[in-house]
Amino acid sequence: MKLILFLLYISLTLSSVLSRGGLSATRLLLEENHSHNSDSIDKAKGYMTNYDLEQAVKDFGRRCSNISRIYSIGKSVNGFPLWVMEISDKPGAEEPEPAFKFIGNVHGDEPVGREITLLLANWLCDNHMKDPLAKLIVENVHLHILPSLNPDGFALKRRGNANNIDLNRDFPDQFFPMNNDEDARQPETRAIMTWLREMHFTASATLHGGALVANYPWDGTHDKRRNYYGCPDDQTFKFLASSYSHSHRNMSLSKEFHGGIINGAFWYPIYGGMQDWNYIHGGCLELTLEISDDKWPNANELPTIWEYNKISMLNLVASVVKTGVHGRIFSSDSGRPIPGSITIKGINYMVKSGRAFADYHRLLAPGKKYEVIASAPGYKSKSTTIWLEEEAVTVDFILDPDETLEGNLLRSICDCGSGVTTKFYWRFHIEICFFLVIVLAFLCFLLKRRTLFTLGKQRQPPKRSVMI
Incomplete structure (x- = not known):
């Protein structure tokens, strides 16, 4: 009898692997074995x-x-x-x-x-x-x-x-x-x-x-x-x-x-x-x-x-x-939410903000004063001090861009990970490129006019080129 039950168990188990329809029978057998x-x-x-x-x-x-x-x-x-x-x-x-x-x-x-x-x-x-x-x-x-x-x-x-x-x-x-x-x-x-x-x-x-x-x-x-x-x-x-x-x-x-x-x-x-x-x-x-x-x-x-x-x-x-401190992190130049992190002075632990809305939710024991620090790649960190009572505190951070070369590079890398902010910077880069094309075309126009002017005055002695 035991041998028959064992063979029946093996048969049902194999059938559950081969076909999804056998799963319920296997579950019930496991529950009843x-x-x-x-x-x-x-x-x-x-x-x-x-x-x-x-x-x-x-x-x-x-x-x-x-x-x-x-x-x-x-x-x-x-x-x-x-x-x-x-x-x-x-x-x-x-x-x-x-x-x-x-x-x-x-x-x-x-x-x-x-x-x-x-x-x-x-x-x-x-x-x-x-x-x-x-x-x-x-x-x-x-x-x-x-x-x-x-x-x-x-x-x-x-x-x-x-x-x-x-x-x-x-x-x-x-x-x-x-x-x-x-x-x-x-x-x-x-x-x-x-x-x-x-x-x-x-x-x-x-x-x-x-x-x-x-x-x-x-x-x-x-x-x-x-x-x-x-x-x-x-x-x-x-x-x-x-x-x-x-x-x-x-x-x-x-x-x-x-x-x-x-x-x-x-x-x-x-x-x-x-x-x-x-x-x-x-x-x-x-x-x-x-x-x-x-x-x-x-x-x-x-x-x-x-x-x-x-x-x-x-x-x-x-x-x-x-309870705790809650809020969002924004960029001062674009006004858009930026993924960042929150730390509390004296507590070696970091809470990341959400990817889509840059919202953070930092649980803390009430009845104490805390220094809350917000940071994001490519931006200057900001901090504020709160006194946390029994009720939660809401603090939104608006971070300023770090204008150093390294900060701009890090900010570009960070912004590539956020959809709406990426579009903003692509548009900014396109506008810069368009401006440079306009400037280059204007310089070409001036050079052509200068050449025509020089040919018109071939009898005059040439002027010396000066590089500054």
């Missing part, structure tokens, strides 16, 4: 299967099409699409607004995030016309939700993916040379990395299970020892983590984690994690949220877990517009 284990049946009871999740995402897209868009960032090892729900009043459009992402089910045996993110999406759909916080998020943020990064691990009821790789150890690491070969990484990891190259997120969070705490970078140390190791934005991360913890029903009351937050390296060091990679390479401030003491709680506990985390999740998304 442990069904003889009573513990697995009890554990998964009440949770959406991968097929259920896919249908729920698509149903949400149809029901809330006016504020959402459904897309996939890739596929898992076994070919399951990694579905994303984007929520915005203009989904899919590029706007001068911050973007936030939630990612659930990074570890296959931590499925609460799958359920909670769907509940969040549907709550926003139902309340964005009547709830002020929901309205703020939909109208001012592009929220992207990936309910399951590891659908294969969920189907197999284990931590790793189909190749039994821990996806939260599969990213390039800043401390030790590991996972540097992109082709050797898992498809789920590559999908996240490609996603962040295509889209700039201001902040994000991954949802895990097994504890109740908001974890923030760094996740590792140089010597692999368990020590507090803060990143340049340590104060901002503690502010964001504390905001989540104190909005939660009981996370901040934790006896294990002071205030319900903890630095990753001080908790236990990990390497190849998504959180640090997001901050270093994606320009994205990411928290790792442990939202349930039990990795896989009974499904009847999900409504309670959702209620405990709802306001925290909403406040975290809203923080990308309600």
